[in-house]
Amino acid sequence: MKRKRKGTVLLLAGAMAGVLTLSACAKESADTNGGASAEGQNGGVNTAGFPIVKDQASFTVFGCKDPNQAAWKDVLVFKEYEKKSNVHMDFQETPSQGCAEKKNLLFASNELPDLFLRAQLTNDDLAKYGMQEKQLIPLEGLIDQYAPNLKSLFEQYPDEKKAITAPDGHIYALPQMRVLGSERSEKIWINKDWLQKLNLQAPTNVEELKKVLVAFRDQDPNGNGKKDEIPLGLRDMGMVFSELTGSWGLDRQLGYNINIDNDKVHIWVADDRFKDMLMFLNEMYKENLLWADFYKGDIPKWRSNLSQANFGMFFIQASDPFINVENQFTGMAPIKGPFGDQKFVSAQPIASPTGTFAITKVNKNPEAAMRWVDYFYGDEGSLFFRFGVEGQTYEMKDGKPVMKDSVLNDSRGVMAAMGDINLVPGGGFPHLVTEKTGGLTNNEKVMEVYGYVEKYIPQTIYGAPIFDKAASEKILSLRADIDKYVNESVAKFILGELSFDRWDAYVNTLKKMQLDELEKAYQQAYDTMKQ
Numbered sequence: 001m002k003r004k005r006k007g008t009v010l011l012l013a014g015a016m017a018g019v020l021t022l023s024a025c026a027k028e029s030a031d032t033n034g035g036a037s038a039e040g041q042n043g044g045v046n047t048a049g050f051p052i053v054k055d056q057a058s059f060t061v062f063g064c065k066d067p068n069q070a071a072w073k074d075v076l077v078f079k080e081y082e083k084k085s086n087v088h089m090d091f092q093e094t095p096s097q098g099c100a101e102k103k104n105l106l107f108a109s110n111e112l113p114d115l116f117l118r119a120q121l122t123n124d125d126l127a128k129y130g131m132q133e134k135q136l137i138p139l140e141g142l143i144d145q146y147a148p149n150l151k152s153l154f155e156q157y158p159d160e161k162k163a164i165t166a167p168d169g170h171i172y173a174l175p176q177m178r179v180l181g182s183e184r185s186e187k188i189w190i191n192k193d194w195l196q197k198l199n200l201q202a203p204t205n206v207e208e209l210k211k212v213l214v215a216f217r218d219q220d221p222n223g224n225g226k227k228d229e230i231p232l233g234l235r236d237m238g239m240v241f242s243e244l245t246g247s248w249g250l251d252r253q254l255g256y257n258i259n260i261d262n263d264k265v266h267i268w269v270a271d272d273r274f275k276d277m278l279m280f281l282n283e284m285y286k287e288n289l290l291w292a293d294f295y296k297g298d299i300p301k302w303r304s305n306l307s308q309a310n311f312g313m314f315f316i317q318a319s320d321p322f323i324n325v326e327n328q329f330t331g332m333a334p335i336k337g338p339f340g341d342q343k344f345v346s347a348q349p350i351a352s353p354t355g356t357f358a359i360t361k362v363n364k365n366p367e368a369a370m371r372w373v374d375y376f377y378g379d380e381g382s383l384f385f386r387f388g389v390e391g392q393t394y395e396m397k398d399g400k401p402v403m404k405d406s407v408l409n410d411s412r413g414v415m416a417a418m419g420d421i422n423l424v425p426g427g428g429f430p431h432l433v434t435e436k437t438g439g440l441t442n443n444e445k446v447m448e449v450y451g452y453v454e455k456y457i458p459q460t461i462y463g464a465p466i467f468d469k470a471a472s473e474k475i476l477s478l479r480a481d482i483d484k485y486v487n488e489s490v491a492k493f494i495l496g497e498l499s500f501d502r503w504d505a506y507v508n509t510l511k512k513m514q515l516d517e518l519e520k521a522y523q524q525a526y527d528t529m530k531q
Contacts, residue, residue: 045367047146051086057368058088059114062106064099066426069419076388077422087372089115096426107135114363118428121173121355123255123464127472130172136358137366138170146367147374149381153177153432160351162529167468173358174430175351177377180438182450183317185457186243186346189449190313192330194221194229202332206247206280209335213289216312232284233311234294235302237487240281240494243315246343246456247335248277254522255464263530265523267515269486270507276338281494295491315346318441319449320414331449334456344456349463357430376431385429386437388421400439465525478518485513 044054065072072078072091082088092113094102103119106112107129116136121129130136143151154161157179165171178184190202195212198219203209213231215221222229234240241257250268251259259266268274284290291311293301305311309325319326334344357373359366375381387394387401394401403418410417415425423429424440442450467475489506492498498506 045146045365045371047371048148050084052371053086053365053368056086056088057365058090059363059365059369060090060092061115061117062103062113063091063093063116063118064096064103064120064428065093066096066419066423068413068415068425069423072423074420075422076393076420077385080389081372081375081384085372085375087368107133110135112360112362114360115369116173116355116358116360117430118356118423118426119358120353120428121358123354123466124472124476126166126172126355126358126466127469130170130358131166131168132469135361136172137361137363138172139174139359139370140165140171142359142366142370143171146370147377149374149378149432150174150177153377157350160349163349163351163463164354164466166466173355174373175354176356176428176430176433177351178348178433178438179350180433180435180442181454181457182442182447183433183438184348184350184352185344185450185453186315186317187446187449187453188243188313188315188332188334188344189311189329190332191216191221191309191311191328193309193328194312197221197223202330203335204333205336206338210284210289213284213312214287217287217289221312222309228310229312230291230305230310231289231312233291233302233305233314235299235315236297237295237491239294239315240278240490242346244277244281244335245274246345247337247341248273249337249339249341249343250274250277250345251343251458252345252347253458253462254526255462256522258522260462260526263526265519265526267519267522269482270510270515273339275500275503278490278493279500282496282500285494286496290494295495318446319443320441323408323414326445329449331452333452342456343458344453345458347457347461349461352463353428354463356428373430376429378432379434379436382432382434382437385422385431386424386433386440393421400436403440462526462529465522465529467521467525471521471524475518475521478514478521482510482513482515482518485509 046052046054061072063072069075072089072093078089078091100120103116103121103125107125112135126136130138143154157177160175160177161171164173164175194200194216195202198215198221200212200215203212216229216231217227220227220229234243242252245252249259250257250271250273253260254265257267257269259268281290285292291302291305303321306314306316306322307325309322309328313332334342336342359369363369376385383401387403390396390401392404393407394403396402407417407421408414418440419425489498493500
């Protein structure tokens with residue numbers, strides 16, 4: 001059940017049953033290519049090759065648009081793929097901000113599109129709109145018959161198939177499959193120019209970290225005569241629960257703030273070790289060593305500082321937002337914490353994110369829809385989606401695809417240029433990422449920095465469970481209150497607005513909010529998976 005150090009990561013889907021087979025949605029008939037095809041609304045669906053359908057199929061598609069992406073109808077890959085597949089997509093994308101509300105409204109009003117694509121469907125969405133409301137259809141039968149690429153991946157990584165299977169045995173949405181380890185992990189970056197100028201080494205423990213951050217603050221490593229350096233650049237509140245926690249022995253299992261020791265699930269937000277880490281961050285904040293706006297979630301401002309190399313140390317998966325200054329930075333291993341722990345837990349399973357593609361009950365030709373998306377789970381389709389058209393947007397060099405200079409040197413930035421080609425900016429598209437195609441965002445520098453943290457990533461990572469109806473309703477209710485209270489309290493502890501003398505009161509409040517019941521629900525999901 002455990003992966004090898006460089007390869008597989010284990011996911012969990014809670015309360016799994018055996019995968020059921022979806023009965024065929026359409027009758028089989030012979031097609032002109034000699035293969036089998038299903039009669040869909042717009043003619044025969046070829047089970048192999050292109051076009052996918054003889055008579056053009058058309059689908060309405062809802063999804064969440066990243067700011068760097070062009071209008072989806074104008075994206076090169078989609079335009080070229082329509083010619084190849086004979087499948088037209090009527091895209092009805094909406095900006096990421098407010099997309100969740102729009103998605104929920106579509107479900108609530110039952111005004112469904114044919115497909116949800118990059119719509120950020122959560123496991124709670126799959127439980128509610130798949131298992132309960134039946135607005136999303138089961139996909140496993142379609143995968144068996146119309147998705148040879150994805151089926152092959154599931155045979156290679158059977159635990160990933162379990163991960164996206166709901167408790168009723170059905171698969172309601174497809175994941176992104178990231179078999180490249182560096183694609184699934186944040187990295188620790190440190191400003192090597194500043195280290196060299198100040199004759200310092202990358203820190204290895206808490207005391208050394210503080211020493212280095214103080215030097216970044218006080219000794220003008222950028223040489224402009226101003227005290228404008230930002231020593232530690234946490235991006236948002238989410239990073240408080242992931243980037244440094246491993247050095248305090250706190251893991252991120254089951255997609256939550258959870259340690260699993262000897263098969264016992266434990267939520268650690270009320271632990272003394274978490275308190276100790278928050279006291280450290282509070283000290284960093286008081287001494288102007290931590291980015292002052294970390295709790296505001298102002299990503300554009302954070303990225304602006306990043307692109308100007310204003311940070312001494314920070315965490316991010318890839319270097320595309322600061323590609324022009326990436327060589328000023330290097331990687332470092334996670335620090336050894338005060339209790340002797342040295343782990344890096346900001347990593348994801350292979351099949352993640354999970355809710356990237358779903359077919360709704362109003363879709364009259366789900367066979368064609370499944371064949372459309374399966375192309376991107378193969379090597380050829382992965383290369384096409386991530387790099388576009390050879391000779392036009394990329395070239396092959398030493399057997400690897402490389403984006404053309406016109407893309408890499410675009411005045412708008414690399415991400416905006418790629419947003420004209422594909423939906424890579426922002427992530428979350430259903431496709432395969434391999435060592436060959438991962439180079440788009442995992443360049444040599446990123447791979448070098450990944451090498452510093454790779455051996456410190458837990459050997460087994462369990463993904464967020466898909467709970468059954470009863471458990472889902474209970475957990476949604478508990479987590480809504482607990483997460484809100486924890487996030488607000490943690491921010492106040494770090495900012496000094498809440499004294500650590502109030503820690504016991506914080507812990508007692510969590511007990512009253514039934515933190516133990518939430519822990520039991522996750523324990524049950526874990527136990528079911530282990531059976």
